């Protein structure tokens with residue numbers, strides 16, 4: 001189906017932050033398959049884990065015990081301070097699990113028709129549930145009737161949340177991205193997530209964070225909520241968890257972790273031997289190679305180099321980053337830069353029309369960082385007038 005506006009290139013191999021196309025032309029990847037390949041391409045530890053697992057078992061279904069899945073659940077819960085994990089195959093599915101948990105939670109509280117507070121400019125996926133939660137009319141266009149039970153408020157505005165709570169008495173949960181990725185790399189005020197946590201505590205609401213893009217070391221912590229020293233009730237993951245092997249997870253704590261009982265939810269593939277083994281290798285590598293710290297340092301380095309090189313560019317509004325989630329907002333549309341960057345051997349992305357988004361592999365080295373900055377700055381200076 002003509003679902004994707006694809007760029008005119010097909011890659012045939014990769015190594016670390018490099019990709020090669022069919023003509024053996026080399027490209028520097030500053031997008032990581034949209035925040036998926038955080039450990040770069042063809043990482044030996046992931047390769048080895050996939051090969052090893054495929055020699056014994058790929059799949060038996062969730063009707064039986066799956067040892068690597070149990071190990072992965074234990075490890076992720078330990079890293080996130082959560083109690084239980086549900087495994088699926090994508091970010092949208094992880095968020096569907098969260099939405100179902102919120103509804104069960106609301107019903108247990110005696111709310112007849114529970115609603116979830118969600119954010120404008122958010123992105124949570126393309127299934128009908130997650131599309132309805134998403135705060136972007138462009139993504140929703142053509143798909144009415146949307147699912148009910150979502151109330152959209154402004155992101156980074158705690159008063160908007162408090163006002164909505166005064167107006168509606170059926171809210172069971174607040175669901176948000178710690179940093180809005182697709183919406184344009186929007187980083188909220190430093191205390192915002194703490195304030196959301198406090199409002200959830202005061203009103204007996206679940207705090208549910210969508211860490212599909214921000215999770216697994218991208219922002220310089222295992223999970224972005226950890227920058228605020230809080231623990232949510234529900235946390236969803238996907239993208240980088242398998243470094244390219246499809247896997248999603250919904251982690252939950254306390255009451256929220258007990259609601260999806262047998263028969264209430266499921267997935268044929270979710271957390272199978274292959275996906276869980278790959279994810280275990282991802283988690284181990286991130287720990288062994290101190291990748292969170294690397295993401296913090298490299299993200300700051302890229303931001304500072306870009307800020308110095310672009311300081312006289314009148315079109316620059318702001319460079320935002322949390323670790324290796326980087327947004328360069330310009331005062332003018334810049335979607336043309338994606339194709340121009342490709343021609344210059346660099347993969348980037350533009351969100352929200354005028355924000356260049358960089359999500360480089362966290363293992364990118366200093367020489368590659370210099371090349372990334374030099375190529376991008378030349379492109380901006382030459383083409384944005």
Ligand SMILES: Cc1ncc(COP(=O)(O)O)c(C=O)c1O
Pocket residue numbers: 034090091092093095123124125126177181182210211212213214238239
């Ligand atoms: C924050 C967030 N949530 C959910 C999703 C959907 O994930 P998937 O495409 O794996 O369904 C995305 C994808 O970009 C995302 O960025």
